[in-house]
Amino acid sequence: MSTDPPYYDYINYSDLSDYFYVWLRRSLKQILPRTVGTMLTPKAEELVANPYRHAGKPGAEKFFVEGFNAVFDKIRQSASAAWPMTVYYAYKQQDSGAVATSSASGWYTLLSGLISAGWEITATWPMRSERGGRLLSLGSNALASSIVLACRPRPVDSPATTRRAFSAALKAELPSAVRTLMQGEIAPVDLAQAAIGPGISVFSRYSRVREADGSDMNVKDALLLINATLDEVVGEQESHFDSDTRFAIKWYRQYGWGEESSGIADQLARSSDTSIGALERGGIFEAKGGKARLLSPSQLDGAWDPATDARVSVWEATVRLAAVMANDGADRVAELLPTVQTRINLDAIKELGFLLFHEAEKMHDTKDAILFNGLVSAWGDVNEQARKYQSAPRMVQQAFDFDEDED
Numbered sequence: 043m044s045t046d047p048p049y050y051d052y053i054n055y056s057d058l059s060d061y062f063y064v065w066l067r068r069s070l071k072q073i074l075p076r077t078v079g080t081m082l083t084p085k086a087e088e089l090v091a092n093p094y095r096h097a098g099k100p101g102a103e104k105f106f107v108e109g110f111n112a113v114f115d116k117i118r119q120s121a122s123a124a125w126p127m128t129v130y131y132a133y134k135q136q137d138s139g140a141v142a143t144s145s146a147s148g149w150y151t152l153l154s155g156l157i158s159a160g161w162e163i164t165a166t167w168p169m170r171s172e173r174g175g176r177l178l179s180l181g182s183n184a185l186a187s188s189i190v191l192a193c194r195p196r197p198v199d200s201p202a203t204t205r206r207a208f209s210a211a212l213k214a215e216l217p218s219a220v221r222t223l224m225q226g227e228i229a230p231v232d233l234a235q236a237a238i239g240p241g242i243s244v245f246s247r248y249s250r251v252r253e254a255d256g257s258d259m260n261v262k263d264a265l266l267l268i269n270a271t272l273d274e275v276v277g278e279q280e281s282h283f284d285s286d287t288r289f290a291i292k293w294y295r296q297y298g299w300g301e302e303s304s305g306i307a308d309q310l311a312r313s314s315d316t317s318i319g320a321l322e323r324g325g326i327f328e329a330k331g332g333k334a335r336l337l338s339p340s341q342l343d344g345a346w347d348p349a350t351d352a353r354v355s356v357w358e359a360t361v362r363l364a365a366v367m368a369n370d371g372a373d374r375v376a377e378l379l380p381t382v383q384t385r386i387n388l389d390a391i392k393e394l395g396f397l398l399f400h401e402a403e404k405m406h407d408t409k410d411a412i413l414f415n416g417l418v419s420a421w422g423d424v425n426e427q428a429r430k431y432q433s434a435p436r437m438v439q440q441a442f443d444f445d446e447d448e449d
């Protein structure tokens with residue numbers, strides 16, 4: 043079973059259709075008098091949260107939630123235990139304001155309705171439903187995804203649990219699921235939505251999750267716990283990187299590409315088991331005149347030969363490759379990878395790309411988010427192309443040995 047439900051208050055199709063309906067009615071009223079019997083399209087029963095039809099926002103939300111839940115409840119009552127269902131949702135993660143509120147409300151309503159109707163959500167997969175260049179048009183807005191939720195009927199004898207037990211189950215199961223996603227073809231921009239799948243799967247397998255005061259945990263609080271666990275999983279990779287990269291992550295998280303005092307830089311470098319001098323030799327940092335800063339991607343997008351670079355860190359390789367991807371494309375990155383992998387573990391570059399996208403998104407830095415998402419999203423194709431470069435025979439000028447004594 044597959045359905046694409048109404049999107050809360052995004053589009054009121056009955057209002058939109060009036061533009062066309064008035065002309066259709068003129069030509070069809072003699073042929074289909076009952077179908078086009080009204081002056082305008084029927085609107086009262088349309089399942090959207092329209093405050094103008096239902097006495098304000100509270101009434102509109104109540105109408106939508108009750109109608110929405112009733113539909114999925116009826117489907118659940120008639121479904122056998124073996125029936126799976128997919129539900130499509132155009133999730134839009136806006137910056138702020140009224141649209142952000144309605145977007146979040148629609149998302150929570152969708153998840154709450156499915157779970158309360160007796161469905162277990164087993165996955166939330168980002169879906170490529172938009173044109174390929176859409177991410178690059180995000181100059182002033184946040185990122186957006188179309189999501190497909192995979193659902194199965196929850197057994198009627200599903201147990202209840204407590205917040206503490208749910209949190210423990212989440213921390214036991216979500217990390218491995220997130221790592222699997224990161225090792226696959228999931229783009230950083232889609233990781234948060236994809237990670238909701240295994241997280242909400244844990245939540246929805248229980249008939250109820252009790253809070254400390256005995257009340258039921260709602261979907262919003264469950265998602266907060268899921269996102270907090272995702273932050274921990276992405277952040278824990280930090281300890282596996284080299285000392286220069288650990289320093290750069292801390293600096294970027296606090297100051298971005300901006301300047302700060304050299305004294306603070308020295309303290310942070312010492313705590314990361316490196317030094318300002320080593321960072322400068324590594325080509326990722328600059329300190330002069332009492333001020334210090336990380337070198338930005340635009341400052342690291344020049345010619346680079348990893349083979350002759352005296353001190354290569356995961357940070358330098360990741361930022362340089364992201365800059366090359368943005369300026370010169372995937373082919374140039376693929377040409378560099380065979381040499382890069384002799385100095386740096388390529389999996390570490392991908393992991394850092396995920397982490398830097400995550401940090402850029404938290405700082406609302408769309409430019410950096412697009413930069414690192416672009417590198418990691420193309421990582422599979424780039425590696426495949428790099429293997430072809432590596433296996434291709436090199437062109438070598440052949441020498442001819444002429445014997446002067448022969449004709």
